[in-house]
Amino acid sequence: MASLSLSRKKNASRNAAVERKNLITVCRFSVKTLIDRSCFETIDDYAPEFVNFAYILEHILSHRLKGHITWFGYESPRSFWDYIQVACSKVSHSCICSIENMEHVSSSRAKGRAWIRLALMEKRLSEYVTAALRDFKTTRRFYEDGAIVLGEEANMLAGMLLGLNAIDFSFCLKGEGLDGNFPAVIDYTPYLKFTQSSDSISSDEEELRTLGSSGSESSTPENIGPPFIMDENSWYNKCKRVEQKYRLALEQKGYVEELVRLREAQLSESVSQNKRLLQRIEDTEINHKMEKKQLEYIIVELQDQLKSFQSFSQLSADGSLSQISFAPGHFQDGNGKHDGSNLSEGKENTPSLLGLCGSLTSVASYKSLTSLKSSEYLASPTTEMTSPGLTPS
Structure with a gap:
């Protein structure tokens, strides 16, 4: 037991x-x-x-x-x-x-x-x-x-x-x-x-050995004649298998080469696009700098014009004040008020008179005008007729 x-x-x-x-x-x-x-x-x-x-x-x-x-x-x-x-x-x-x-x-x-x-x-x-x-x-x-x-x-x-x-x-x-x-x-x-042999064989040889013909299962040591035919068939199948693997590897190689060429073309196109973009960026920066300088120059000119305009407006304001103060038609009455209504009674203020009044902006011109009115009169028929001691004929 x-x-x-x-x-x-x-x-x-x-x-x-x-x-x-x-x-x-x-x-x-x-x-x-x-x-x-x-x-x-x-x-x-x-x-x-x-x-x-x-x-x-x-x-x-x-x-x-x-x-x-x-x-x-x-x-x-x-x-x-x-x-x-x-x-x-x-x-x-x-x-x-x-x-x-x-x-x-x-x-x-x-x-x-x-x-x-x-x-x-x-x-x-x-x-x-x-x-x-x-x-x-x-x-x-x-x-x-x-x-x-x-x-x-x-x-x-x-x-x-x-x-x-x-x-x-x-x-x-x-x-x-x-x-x-x-x-x-x-x-x-x-x-x-x-089938697996007792000897140590490489993986490729073992794979080729496993891919024998379908009749290899029935091959036994007792069969003496058929093994030659089986060997031919097995070698034919092995060659077909190797050829098939070679074609597959060749197709894969062609696919990889085509893929590499495509990637190289894409890379070269990307590089050219990058160069164009960099050149465009440089041109844009140059244009921006030029526009900035032009704008700065325009700003300086506008500031100068603004200063000159302010000074001119101030001068014109001072001239208008002096024109009002020294106009010959303005005088003060007993109350100290100005009255300029008797400059030329019954006559319109023509542009020539206004210009004349505007030109008399100084005291010297005003004095010369008054002296001219008081002392230097021109002879006229009306004055001769109205003077004392003279009678019309």
């Missing part, structure tokens, strides 16, 4: 090791197929490569996951989301809270599937898995011995998921893939044509 139980334990441990190895190998193959598929089209919820990868990752994270012990001692099944929720809670700017607040996602398995899709769109799936594996106490609390996340395969898993950051995913978080009642079934048929 002891030997039987010991052999069962050995078989169980061997089977667990084989299961871990197979899951990691299939996960690596699924990552490769995802990267190859992303070169030709966008990966969405309906891509079979992604569906298979999501199921494989779900199996890996659920491998030997402990159940939840209730108060009554019963063990209820758990989902890997319970582990991710606790282990990734310290990740900065994580999507854990966003998934918890989703109304249409209720079950724990559905939240885990939504987390896989959202982490892929954020290109942080490897970061989340690495942070969860570093929390060793939480990992030991949620998983049993022999789990993938507790073994050496865990480091390989984080490294494989790092390559998915180069892919742009587009998922709908309300799709049918989030149904928690739908089981995760892995489809191994796309990976049956992958």
Whole structure:
């Protein structure tokens, strides 16, 4: 009985090791197929490569996951989301809270599937898995011995998921893939044509080896004749694959060169526009300086004109006062009031008289005028007739 139980334990441990190895190998193959598929089209919820990868990752994270012990001692099944929720809670700017607040996602398995899709769109799936594996106490609390996340395969898993950051995913978080009642079934048929030799080979050679013909699955050592034909077909397929990759790289190279030429043309145009703008700014500054100088000169001239106008107005005011004071028609009566009504009685003030009165603004001119009136009279017929001693004939 002891030997039987010991052999069962050995078989169980061997089977667990084989299961871990197979899951990691299939996960690596699924990552490769995802990267190859992303070169030709966008990966969405309906891509079979992604569906298979999501199921494989779900199996890996659920491998030997402990159940939840209730108060009554019963063990209820758990989902890997319970582990991710606790282990990734310290990740900065994580999507854990966003998934918890989703109304249409209720079950724990559905939240885990939504987390896989959202982490892929954020290109942080490897970061989340690495942070969860570093929390060793939480990992030991949620998983049993022999789990993938507790073994050496865990480091390989984080490294494989790092390559998915180069892919742009587009998922709908309300799709049918989030149904928690739908089981995760892995489809191994796309990976049956992958073969792995015992020798250490490069990644390119391994990828070329995996892309053999469809009949390579049936090739066995017992077949002696057909292997030559299979080799020809496999080499033909390899050449086609390499040619396809070369054409793809050539197209990408042409696209990048065209993009570089476009950016160079845009850069040169921007530089020329910048030069034109700088020249325009310099011209505007020169014009502003000239206009400023002209305005300053005009202001100085206006100030001079204003000063001369003020002096002229003051002089004209003084002249008007002197004209009123020394006008010959003005005199004072007995009360000291001026009366200028008897200058020329019965005659109108013509412009010539006004000009004459305006010119007599000094005392000397006034005295000369009065002396002229008093002493130097011209002889006239009326004076001769009216003088005493003379009688008209």
